[in-house]
Amino acid sequence: MIYTVTLNPAIDYVVNVDQFQVGEINRSKFDYKEAGGKGINVSRVLNHFGTISTALGFVGGFTGEFITDYLTSLNISHDFVSLQQDTRINVKMKSESEETELNGVSPEIKESDYKTFNSKIRNLTAGDIVVLAGSLPDSLPTDTYRDIVATLRQQGVTAILDSSGIPFSEAIKAKPAFVKPNNHELAELFNEKIETEQDIVTLANRFIKTLKLTMY
Numbered sequence: 001m002i003y004t005v006t007l008n009p010a011i012d013y014v015v016n017v018d019q020f021q022v023g024e025i026n027r028s029k030f031d032y033k034e035a036g037g038k039g040i041n042v043s044r045v046l047n048h049f050g051t052i053s054t055a056l057g058f059v060g061g062f063t064g065e066f067i068t069d070y071l072t073s074l075n076i077s078h079d080f081v082s083l084q085q086d087t088r089i090n091v092k093m094k095s096e097s098e099e100t101e102l103n104g105v106s107p108e109i110k111e112s113d114y115k116t117f118n119s120k121i122r123n124l125t126a127g128d129i130v131v132l133a134g135s136l137p138d139s140l141p142t143d144t145y146r147d148i149v150a151t152l153r154q155q156g157v158t159a160i161l162d163s164s165g166i167p168f169s170e171a172i173k174a175k176p177a178f179v180k181p182n183n184h185e186l187a188e189l190f191n192e193k194i195e196t197e198q199d200i201v202t203l204a205n206r207f208i209k210t211l212k213l214t215m216y
């Protein structure tokens with residue numbers, strides 16, 4: 001069975017304006033809301049290609065309800081832990097030439113919430129595949145992905161990771177089966193600048209060599 005984990009999901013509020021102007025009233029010409037967060041997006045794409053997955057993570061409040069209703073309407077199975085505080089709202093402002101994003105504050109994950117989530121992770125078994133994707137909520141420690149990956153590996157579960165910053169550099173120590181750093185994440189990991197395609201290749205090779213991981 002495939003599972004996706006979105007510890008920090010969001011309602012993505014996508015707003016289209018002609019020319020975004022800072023400090024002015026910008027009027028949307030077309031907008032919509034959808035369930036977002038990188039793990040949920042993986043579940044949506046898998047669903048599009050007819051592959052079943054279950055979305056795990058945390059949702060809360062009316063925004064959390066929007067997310068579960070949205071996934072249910074697409075026939076995507078989900079088993080989130082319910083939080084007291086609202087799931088965040090991320091605003092994606094699309095203008096003619098560029099996109100500006102404003103990602104909201106994550107709700108608090110209490111110790112008891114995390115325990116409930118962790119017991120779901122501990123119930124997974126050999127042969128299962130888990131995609132862990134996106135940022136961590138502020139209330140979770142930066143080694144959270146590392147712990148999850150280590151637990152999954154012990155259980156014979158394949159862990160796939162797409163994250164960034166310290167949570168990513170910590171998690172790769174637990175050796176997930178697959179990772180997918182983009183150019184910014186690679187540069188951040190090695191504290192280097194990427195200016196050319198060759199820089200990407202060089203850092204990617206260094207990454208593969210030093211960490212003995214598979215990269216796509």
Ligand SMILES: O=P(O)(O)OC[C@@]1(O)O[C@H](CO)[C@@H](O)[C@@H]1O
Nearest residue numbers: 010012036037038090103134135
């Ligand atoms: O704040 P994070 O977790 O890094 O990213 C969250 C997010 O920006 O990533 C997805 C893909 O862009 C969106 O659906 C969502 O709003």
